[in-house]
Amino acid sequence: MINAVPPAAIFIIGAFLIPLLRGNLKSVYLLLLPVLGFINLLNIPYGSHWSFNFLDYTITFLRVDRLSLVFAYIFHIVSFIAILYALRLKDDLQHMAAVLYAGAALGVIFAGDFISLFIFWEVMAVTATYLIWARRTKASQAAGLRYFLVHIFGGLCLLAGIVINTYNTGSIEFSYIGLNGLGSSLIFLGFGINCAWPGLHAWLTDAYPESTITGTVFLSAFTTKCAIYALARGFPGTELLIWIGALMTMFPIFFAVIENDLRRVLSYSLINQVGFMVVGIGIGTQLSINGATAHAFADILFKALLFMAMGAVMHQTGKINATDLGGLYKTMPLTCIFCIVGAASISAFPLFSAFATKSMVMEAVAKEHRTIIWFMLLFASAGVFHHAGIKIPFFAFFSHDSGIRTKEPPLNMLLAMGIAAFLCIFIGVYPTVLYSILPYPVNYVPYTAPHVMAQLQLLFFSALAFTLLILSGIYPAEMRAINLDIDLVYRKFAVAFFWFCNVPLTAFRNGIQNFSSRAIGAIAKFATDPLIVPELILKGIQLGVYKALTTSSTGTNPKIADLEFRFNRLIKMRETGRYYGTEVPRRPIGLGVLISFVLIFFYALIYIITR
Amino acid sequence: MKKEKKYLFDKPENVQRLLRGFWALLILLLGIDLFISKHPYFHWEEWPEFYAIYGFVACVCLVLASKYILRPIVKRKENYYD
Numbered sequence: 251m252i253n254a255v256p257p258a259a260i261f262i263i264g265a266f267l268i269p270l271l272r273g274n275l276k277s278v279y280l281l282l283l284p285v286l287g288f289i290n291l292l293n294i295p296y297g298s299h300w301s302f303n304f305l306d307y308t309i310t311f312l313r314v315d316r317l318s319l320v321f322a323y324i325f326h327i328v329s330f331i332a333i334l335y336a337l338r339l340k341d342d343l344q345h346m347a348a349v350l351y352a353g354a355a356l357g358v359i360f361a362g363d364f365i366s367l368f369i370f371w372e373v374m375a376v377t378a379t380y381l382i383w384a385r386r387t388k389a390s391q392a393a394g395l396r397y398f399l400v401h402i403f404g405g406l407c408l409l410a411g412i413v414i415n416t417y418n419t420g421s422i423e424f425s426y427i428g429l430n431g432l433g434s435s436l437i438f439l440g441f442g443i444n445c446a447w448p449g450l451h452a453w454l455t456d457a458y459p460e461s462t463i464t465g466t467v468f469l470s471a472f473t474t475k476c477a478i479y480a481l482a483r484g485f486p487g488t489e490l491l492i493w494i495g496a497l498m499t500m501f502p503i504f505f506a507v508i509e510n511d512l513r514r515v516l517s518y519s520l521i522n523q524v525g526f527m528v529v530g531i532g533i534g535t536q537l538s539i540n541g542a543t544a545h546a547f548a549d550i551l552f553k554a555l556l557f558m559a560m561g562a563v564m565h566q567t568g569k570i571n572a573t574d575l576g577g578l579y580k581t582m583p584l585t586c587i588f589c590i591v592g593a594a595s596i597s598a599f600p601l602f603s604a605f606a607t608k609s610m611v612m613e614a615v616a617k618e619h620r621t622i623i624w625f626m627l628l629f630a631s632a633g634v635f636h637h638a639g640i641k642i643p644f645f646a647f648f649s650h651d652s653g654i655r656t657k658e659p660p661l662n663m664l665l666a667m668g669i670a671a672f673l674c675i676f677i678g679v680y681p682t683v684l685y686s687i688l689p690y691p692v693n694y695v696p697y698t699a700p701h702v703m704a705q706l707q708l709l710f711f712s713a714l715a716f717t718l719l720i721l722s723g724i725y726p727a728e729m730r731a732i733n734l735d736i737d738l739v740y741r742k743f744a745v746a747f748f749w750f751c752n753v754p755l756t757a758f759r760n761g762i763q764n765f766s767s768r769a770i771g772a773i774a775k776f777a778t779d780p781l782i783v784p785e786l787i788l789k790g791i792q793l794g795v796y797k798a799l800t801t802s803s804t805g806t807n808p809k810i811a812d813l814e815f816r817f818n819r820l821i822k823m824r825e826t827g828r829y830y831g832t833e834v835p836r837r838p839i840g841l842g843v844l845i846s847f848v849l850i851f852f853y854a855l856i857y858i859i860t861r
Numbered sequence: 862m863k864k865e866k867k868y869l870f871d872k873p874e875n876v877q878r879l880l881r882g883f884w885a886l887l888i889l890l891l892g893i894d895l896f897i898s899k900h901p902y903f904h905w906e907e908w909p910e911f912y913a914i915y916g917f918v919a920c921v922c923l924v925l926a927s928k929y930i931l932r933p934i935v936k937r938k939e940n941y942y943d
Contacts, residue, residue, distance in 0.1 A: 507927035508936070580868040616902035624903070632919040648870065700899040700906075707890050707912035714887060715920035717880075726928040732942070734935040741942060 254294040261353025284330040310362025316689040335666035336464035351377035355472035375401035381465035390460040397457040408440025427484040445477035452737035459513040463561035487534025498525025499630035506637035519638040530611040536690040541610030548603035552595035555670035559589035562659040572728040577651030586647040588667040595674040597639030606681035
């Protein structure tokens with residue numbers, strides 16, 4: 251047995267001790283968890299460990315290679331930063347959910363088989379849902395429920411795919427899958443839902459802006475990046491991914507330009523950045539896989555930084571819409587600087603992180619001579635600067651003065667942002683460290699004169715476009731409005747479906763229920779004395795015949811009067827249900843037994859014939 | 862009424878300074894581009910000022926498309942879903 255434990259175990263077991271601690275001790279403990287995890291991580295040797303036999307299969311909790319390690323490093327780093335950011339939070343459940351969520355993400359990264367992968371995948375969905383609900387607003391309850399339903403659907407796709415795949419291959423090992431057949435397609439789709447592919451992305455832009463200030467920082471780091479890891483492991487070099495990724499980089503920027511909620515703008519740009527990674531995985535060369543993982547590493551940091559900066563604004567002002575903000579640089583200069591660092595990093599300015607990571611994907615695309623994809627990604631690169639690089643800091647901290655005068659956020663928030671900002675710049679200035687932990691050997695040099703020049707031109711002339719459009723008043727004004735997205739389909743469809751269930755289907759059900767209860771009543775009444783009906787008919791005929799034969803000239807015939815009396819008595823008996831009055835002769839019990847035997851005989855006959 | 866402290870961009874001349882620096886930087890970037898030797902994968906990357914033009918055009922198209930095509934289609938009142 252090795253000395254290291256699965257990193258997920260430290261977080262998941264550690265999470266349950268959180269409610270037992272109080273005050274500073276709890277703060278220290280929370281911060282120690284990722285540090286302990288990181289020390290443990292450094293001691294993990296390559297290979298598969300912690301394997302167990304379960305039924306006929308082998309479960310591996312700790313499959314360590316270079317790909318899983320890159321993600322594990324950044325997950326530990328961002329856990330530390332996000333926990334530091336959330337340190338003053340007085341909500342044990344939220345702390346627990348966040349730490350469990352991080353632990354489950356680490357479980358996914360190190361899962362060597364589909365069963366443990368699936369379990370951790372679902373734990374992530376549940377804990378993330380709690381982080382959304384923890385804001386305790388009506389909007390967050392609804393968005394959290396939608397998030398949960400979408401992810402349960404994705405998880406079921408994944409599970410169905412796993413079952414089919416295991417049936418076909420006989421193995422549950424999670425390694426290269428490739429897109430062939432139903433099982434792998436379902437797994438592909440399951441990963442794709444967590445990856446926020448176009449059309450499947452609405453859960454992200456719907457739920458992340460509704461989560462808590464600190465919860466969103468965690469959310470932005472793990473779910474999509476786990477999906478990136480899973481795609482890089484299972485589907486590298488899948489042609490379809492190139493096009494999916496390119497679309498992901500393109501379409502969110504249009505929404506981001508007209509969006510008012512700044513955290514929703516960031517959610518759109520999150521999809522846009524994940525798109526670059528998906529393209530990298532789709533290309534499938536060593537350079538592009540390196541680029542995708544490196545960009546995931548950088549993206550986690552700058553996206554966390556941007557969400558933290560917007561969270562700080564929200565924490566201090568209680569507002570997040572561009573229409574309500576502006577001029578905050580005056581009283582929140584540090585937050586403003588951190589936000590600008592994040593914005594410069596996501597925009598891939600030279601000396602900031604994405605310059606060294608996103609360009610690897612661009613280079614890989616160019617090397618494969620994929621012209622259309624290259625133009626799409628270049629458009630998205632300009633666009634991301636436009637909406638995340640400029641729009642976020644400009645509308646929050648500059649623009650028109652909102653008149654809000656507030657203070658910087660608490661020290662722990664500033665420190666968390668400071669660490670993230672430092673790492674963004676560090677990766678940008680000294681990318682060799684990041685390059686050295688990537689899955690494949692790197693011989694890529696980001697800082698060449700043409701590359702720096704090209705990037706600076708692209709960014710500054712995007713900035714020129716923004717400046718001119720703002721000065722000329724063409725730039726779309728911020729508006730208090732929401733923009734429809736694909737979630738319209740299930741938000742409206744769900745309401746329509748509910749109406750359909752509630753009104754027409756319920757009426758139909760009531761109709762059937764009424765009919766059957768009446769029919770049963772009638773049958774029950776009939777069944778109490780089935781012979782009364784033929785007797786009634788017989789008596790009726792008898793009476794009719796008598797009446798017809800005896801002419802009614804000679805007063806009342808006593809025979810007819812007697813028959814009439816008997817007939818009317820039968821009708822009355824049938825109506826009142828009183829059969830066994832004193833004047834009614836009881837039927838011999840043998841008749842009932844005979845009928846029963848006849849029925850049982852026929853029943854048995856039918857049974858034997860049809861068997 | 863208490864007179865509020867003047868901040869950096871409250872003074873119009875500071876905004877003007879910033880903008881002037883920005884214009885100068887743009888011209889500088891256009892100038893340097895002509896003297897850099899490029900080793901591109903695509904031949905259009907060698908065209909002078911290709912990235913500057915592409916960046917500018919891309920962003921103008923992005924904003925115009927968002928404002929005049931996307932927004933009229935998707936914009937709804939804030940309480941649309943309530």
